[in-house]
Amino acid sequence: MTETELLAAAKAAVVAADEDAAKAVAEEAVALGLDPVRVIAEGFTPGMRQVGDLFERGTMFLPEVILASEAMVAAVSILEAHLPAEQKEKKAGVMVLGTIEGDVHDIGKGIVATLMRVYGFEVHDLGRDVALTSYVEKAKEVNATIIGSSALMTTTMVGQKTLEKMLKQAGIREQVKTMVGGAVVTQYWADKIGADAYAENAQEAVQKALELAQG
Amino acid sequence: MSPRERMLAALKGEPVDRVPVFSANQTATYSQMDVTGAEWPEAHMKAEPMAKLAAGAYTVLGFDAVRVPYCQTIESEALGATVKYAGREGVPRIDVHPFHVGDSPDYPEDFLSLGRVPELLEAVRLLKAWHGDDVVVMGNVVGPFSIVANLVGITDALKASFKKPDSLIGLLELAEKAGTALAHALVKAGADVIVIEDMMASIDVISPPIYLNLAQPYEKKQLQNFPAGIPTIMHICGKVNSIGKMIAETGTTAISVEPSVDAPALVTDLATFGRPIPLIGGVDAVTTLFSGTPDDVRADVRKALADGYAMIAPGCSVPPTTTTENLLAMVAAAVEAAR
Numbered sequence: 001m002t003e004t005e006l007l008a009a010a011k012a013a014v015v016a017a018d019e020d021a022a023k024a025v026a027e028e029a030v031a032l033g034l035d036p037v038r039v040i041a042e043g044f045t046p047g048m049r050q051v052g053d054l055f056e057r058g059t060m061f062l063p064e065v066i067l068a069s070e071a072m073v074a075a076v077s078i079l080e081a082h083l084p085a086e087q088k089e090k091k092a093g094v095m096v097l098g099t100i101e102g103d104v105h106d107i108g109k110g111i112v113a114t115l116m117r118v119y120g121f122e123v124h125d126l127g128r129d130v131a132l133t134s135y136v137e138k139a140k141e142v143n144a145t146i147i148g149s150s151a152l153m154t155t156t157m158v159g160q161k162t163l164e165k166m167l168k169q170a171g172i173r174e175q176v177k178t179m180v181g182g183a184v185v186t187q188y189w190a191d192k193i194g195a196d197a198y199a200e201n202a203q204e205a206v207q208k209a210l211e212l213a214q215g
Numbered sequence: 216m217s218p219r220e221r222m223l224a225a226l227k228g229e230p231v232d233r234v235p236v237f238s239a240n241q242t243a244t245y246s247q248m249d250v251t252g253a254e255w256p257e258a259h260m261k262a263e264p265m266a267k268l269a270a271g272a273y274t275v276l277g278f279d280a281v282r283v284p285y286c287q288t289i290e291s292e293a294l295g296a297t298v299k300y301a302g303r304e305g306v307p308r309i310d311v312h313p314f315h316v317g318d319s320p321d322y323p324e325d326f327l328s329l330g331r332v333p334e335l336l337e338a339v340r341l342l343k344a345w346h347g348d349d350v351v352v353m354g355n356v357v358g359p360f361s362i363v364a365n366l367v368g369i370t371d372a373l374k375a376s377f378k379k380p381d382s383l384i385g386l387l388e389l390a391e392k393a394g395t396a397l398a399h400a401l402v403k404a405g406a407d408v409i410v411i412e413d414m415m416a417s418i419d420v421i422s423p424p425i426y427l428n429l430a431q432p433y434e435k436k437q438l439q440n441f442p443a444g445i446p447t448i449m450h451i452c453g454k455v456n457s458i459g460k461m462i463a464e465t466g467t468t469a470i471s472v473e474p475s476v477d478a479p480a481l482v483t484d485l486a487t488f489g490r491p492i493p494l495i496g497g498v499d500a501v502t503t504l505f506s507g508t509p510d511d512v513r514a515d516v517r518k519a520l521a522d523g524y525a526m527i528a529p530g531c532s533v534p535p536t537t538t539t540e541n542l543l544a545m546v547a548a549a550v551e552a553a554r
Contacts (some may be wrong), residue, residue, distance in 0.1 A: 017377075058457075061422035066370060080530035102305045105369040126250075129308075154505050154534030155305040184501045 003034055010075065015050050017067035019074050026078035036079035043196050045118050052115075052203045070112045074135040076118065079198025090148075092140060092211050093145040093213040096138045098126030098150045099182070100159040109150040109184065110186050119174045119206050121146075136170045145175075146209055150182040157184050161193040181205060218279035219407070225526050226408065226446040226468050228491020233553035234520060237280035237351075238272065239450045239495055240532040241306070246539045247271035248303070256300040259286055259307050260509075262337035265542035269342060272351045276542045279350040280408065282341035283338045283378035284331075285313050287357045287412060290393045291365035293329035294320070297486040305534070312368045315490045316375040319385025320391045327400050334402045343405025351408055354401030354449075358413025359433035360421075363388035370416065370472035376425045383429060391433045395440045402442045407439065410448045411467070419453035426458050435465040448495060452531060459484045463492050473530035474515070482523035498545055500531040516548035 001009065006029055022044070029039045051068045054060035091130075097113050097143070099106035105169035106128035113125045124142055126134055139147050151157040160180050167173040177196040180189070190198035197212055199205035216224070216232045224502070225235045248254040251274070253267035265283055272278040286306040295313030314320055323329060335354070342352045350423045357365075363386045364372040375382050396465060398409045415421070416430035449467035451458075454475040462470055463485055470492060472481070478494060485492040497519020498504060503511045516527055527549055533542070 028519040061418070061425070062420050063422070065427065066373055067377060102301045102308060104308050107370055107373070110370075153306075153532075154501060154536065155301065158304075158536070184505075186506070188502075188506055204232065 001030060001032070003032075006032070007039065007043040009023070011047035011050070013022035013075070014044055014047025014068050014072050015054075017043075017051075017064045017071055019067070019071040020080065022071035022075035023078060023138065026075040029079065029097065030082055031192055036082045036117045040076055040118065044075055045070055046105040048115060048118060049203070052201070060199070061109065062135065065111060067167070069111045072118070073114055092120040092210060094122045094124070094142055094150060094210065095146045096124045096126065096135055096142065097148045098135060099128040100149055100156040100163075101129050101131050102156040102159070103128060103152045103182075105152070106150065108202065109148075112150070112205045115202050116143055116209060119210065121209065132159055132166055133184065135163055136166050136172070139167070139172060140170070146177045146179060146212055148179040148181070148205070148209075151180070151185055152183045154184050155171060157182070157189065160185070160189075164193050164195065179205065179208060179212070218350045219348070222279045222526075223446070225493055226448075228493060228525070229348070232388050234527050234549045235279040235523070236527045236549045237278045237353075238282065238528050238533055239287040239353075239448050240412065240529065242276070242278070242282055242533050243268050243272075243285050244533060244535050244537050244539070244542070245303075246482040246537075250275050251503060255285070255303050255305070256307070259284065259300065260334060262334045265334060265338035266341035266345070269338065270346060273346055275539060277546045278350075278542075280353050281342055281346060282353040282355060282374070282410065283342065284335055284355060287361065287414065288365065289331050290357050290362050290397060293326055293332050294323070294362070294389065294393060295441055296365060299301070309365050312366060314366045314386060316367050316371050316379075317382045317385075318367075320389055320390055326393055326396055326461050332397065332400070336400050338342060339401055339404040339406050345435055347405055347407075352406050353408045353410050354398070354404070354406035355410045355412055356394040356398050356401070356437075358411050358416055358430065358449075359387050359437060361413050361415040362432040363393065364415040366390070366512055367457060373414070373420065376421055377446040380425070380429055387429065387433050391437050395437050398437075398441050398445075402445055406445075408446045408448060408472070410450060411437070412450045413545060414452045417451050417453035418455060418458055423457050423461070427461055431458075431461050431465060434462075434467075438466045442553070456481055456484075460487075465487050467492070469493040469495055469526065471528060474499045475530075476518075478519070478522035478524060491525075495521060495526040495528050496530045497522070497524040497527050498529045500529040500534060503530055504537045505534040507541065509540050509547075512541050512544035513548040513551070516545060517552065520552055
């Protein structure tokens with residue numbers, strides 16, 4: 001397989017939501033001694049981007065997006081082991097991510113975490129049902145530059161407001177940027193509670209995070 | 216017309232003095248908790264506070280129907296899930312999923328005596344006794360696909376729905392049986408109308424082929440097995456236009472949707488069925504009820520009526536922080552529209 005063919009196969013594997021194929025492509029890339037950064041950036045990442053586009057257009061649905069995201073994560077973790085040391089140091093930011101305590105699932109947030117890693121963020125994913133104090137503690141521990149929270153219900157959305165207060169009380173609000181998202185969250189809500197950014201979907205979340213990272 | 220007469224007539228597609236106003240989804244707010252003296256989490260667990268808080272939809276808001284419960288975990292808990300409560304502020308959620316994809320658990324014959332099911336049934340009896348002559352009492356049943364998502368976890372359920380759909384069939388059959396048994400018991404306890412909330416069957420979550428393959432057949436089977444003649448409302452979230460006809464094919468009496476739906480297009484699709492299928496909804500639960508003003512609510516109601524909604528309701532669960540003023544404005548706008 002030529003490098004061009006391999007990049008196309010990487011993209012196709014993610015779009016097909018085929019984890020086995022994605023892993024096979026990653027292993028082949030390692031065996032061929034290809035630059036893992038390039039394989040991630042020009043093979044798998046465009047695949048995930050296309051998945052996002054298809055989802056937005058309503059031609060791909062959430063079950064496939066979850067599987068595509070898992071295929072991407074599996075392939076990237078194979079390639080990551082072969083990243084040059086200086087590449088591992090270079091990162092866009094340190095992000096703490098989680099779905100607010102009380103929410104039922106964190107599917108969207110999981111996809112955001114995948115994409116953020118793809119774009120070079122060091123992501124500390126706290127998972128679902130995250131107590132507000134955990135965001136604060138984790139952010140302190142890892143010197144987070146961005147804290148992202150997702151809320152699916154109006155009852156959990158108010159947790160994002162409380163989190164803003166808690167970050168101030170902990171004295172770290174000035175050191176971090178906050179991002180909010182989730183089914184019920186809007187730009188209006190982000191403005192109202194003083195969050196630094198709102199994103200409607202995972203693609204937009206990456207853009208906003210990159211903007212925040214550049215200050 | 217009394218609220219009860221109005222609701223039942225509208226569900227049959229018969230003329231009404233004004234468009235009915237209610238919520239197919241949960242109705243409780245913190246303000247109603249203050250007024251009725253019944254609060255979460257007790258109102259999630261015990262019949263009397265459950266009924267007292269639900270009655271607020273009629274006694275405080277002037278809605279044409281009252282409804283229990285407030286969460287979507289009752290069937291799943293009775294089937295073995297562990298539930299975590301969220302105090303006065305929130306709704307219970309599944310903490311531990313009792314089954315895995317591929318399981319085919321037996322239906323527990325004592326299902327109706329498990330978990331909070333007896334409390335829910337008693338709450339319906341109380342509501343019927345207190346307000347049953349005046350207002351419609353609605354009992355909610357969670358749709359089969361959504362129960363399965365609770366039983367195995369949403370992510371696993373979604374992955375399986377795409378990769379190995381057959382692995383969900385045993386669980387879907389269990390969920391259908393449980394919901395159907397609950398519907399019969401709710402009607403026996405006094406419920407006039409059954410709502411099926413199948414929020415995970417939304418095309419925001421699954422594709423139309425998956426809906427047709429794994430959600431719709433069990434909704435349909437359930438409706439065929441429901442008590443004869445009982446009006447039903449199917450609530451599915453998201454922009455459901457692409458599955459609108461499939462939802463109608465389940466045989467549901469009426470359909471409740473979110474405002475993201477193209478309502479005029481859906482009304483046109485529903486008109487092809489040769490029976491009235493009232494469309495319910497029109498008020499945006501988050502942008503309007505949660506963040507908006509009574510004037511915003513009125514504007515939503517006017518637009519909904521122009522778009523062909525036959526019954527006015529929030530498109531989703533009422534956010535508990537919603538002001539009583541905003542909810543009263545739904546009724547006021549319906550009254551104004553009839554003048």
